[in-house]
Amino acid sequence: METFETLVRAEFAPKNTFLNTASTGLLPARTVAALHEAVALRAAGRPLDSLFEDIEQSRAAFARLAGVPAARVAAGPSVAAQTALVASGLAPGSEVLTAEDDFTSVLNPFHVRGDLKVRAVPLERLAESVRPGTALVAVSAAQSADGRIADLPALREAARAHGARTYVDFSQAAGWLPLDADGYDFTVCTTFKWLLGPHGAAFLVVPDDFGGLTPLYAGWVAAEKPWDSCYGPVQELAHSARRFDVSPALFTHAGVRHSLALIEELGVDAVHEHDLALAERFRAGLAALDHEALPAPGSAIVSVPGLGHRQGELSRAGIEVSDRAGNLRASFHLYNTPADVDRLLDVLAG
Secondary structure, three states, X not given: OOOHHHHHHHHOOOOOEEOEOOOOOOOXXXXXXXXXXXXXXXXXXXXXXXXXXXXXXXXXXXXXXXOOOHHHEEEEOOHXXXXXXXXXXXXXXXXXXXXXXXXXXXXXXXXXXXXOEXXXXXXXXXXXXXXXXXXXXXXXXXXOOOOOEOOHHHXXXXXXXXXXXXXXXXXXXXXXXXXXXXXXXXXEEEOOOOOOOOOOOEXXXXXXXXXXXXXXXXXXXXXXXXXXXXXXXXXXXXXXXXXXXXOOOHHHHHHHHHHHHHHHHHOHHHHHHHHHHXXXXXXXXXXXXXXXXXXXOOOOEEEEOOOHHHHHHHHHOOEEOEEEXXXXXXXXXXXOOHHHHHHHHHHHHO
């Protein structure tokens, strides 16, 4: 009988102590195999039909993870591209409320419009800062820089009370933190971090009524009948969120499909418990070394002020972490073990 541990060890065999999932997740063995198969398929000149099917399998798997119908999920290349699509749906002069120093891909498309009122407040004041006239609140569920988790239930209630829409980026949360995309107007998530997929895919969840978005990127794949829509203007857009799809990175989705399958097999609740136990072990070990992590309760991401300069030293010792604004950022995921945490603490103590 397979357990969490045996399933994980069958998929991952890193050659170092990898504690940097907040930057890039490791690829499972099944995903690596699928990527090789996809490349071989094209190199051999065989039909690519199965690769297009991978897109739909990826979409369906992400929809299950997000708790929404697949018809509400659009496939695109990046968070920035999906944010730009959401930004394009706002009327000139609309107010967009954001968290200070959130990840750039969640913020910048609203700023470059030039005709929106973008207001930034501290993360902990986001819900209380929604006001009459706020059109959209955009925030990461978990902050990239330090792992702080947004109070999404409070934000959702405040937005509803004032008639504002919500846009939540789950890129630093989906895969270890339970995701309920149905509670928000728009959500987005890239796949190459905690979802363990290749680069090049990000899923956007839209409301049933599409939330007033225009399919600006619509090409033939956005048609209700794509293969009948390769020439001339698309006569009938897809009746689902697929109308917002961008021409897909076929190899990427060949891998994403299998990475999401692994997350489903393990279960997000089990991954959540595993990841937080490691993060708490690290926080406790830091305290014993007279270091204090930035406050981020319940997060798998731990940032330590003043230690970012040691990132290079740690990398040379075979331990991969990040330096973010002078903070050492360690992120713990399903392939990590208590021994990984202890090795990091040992080097920091040395």
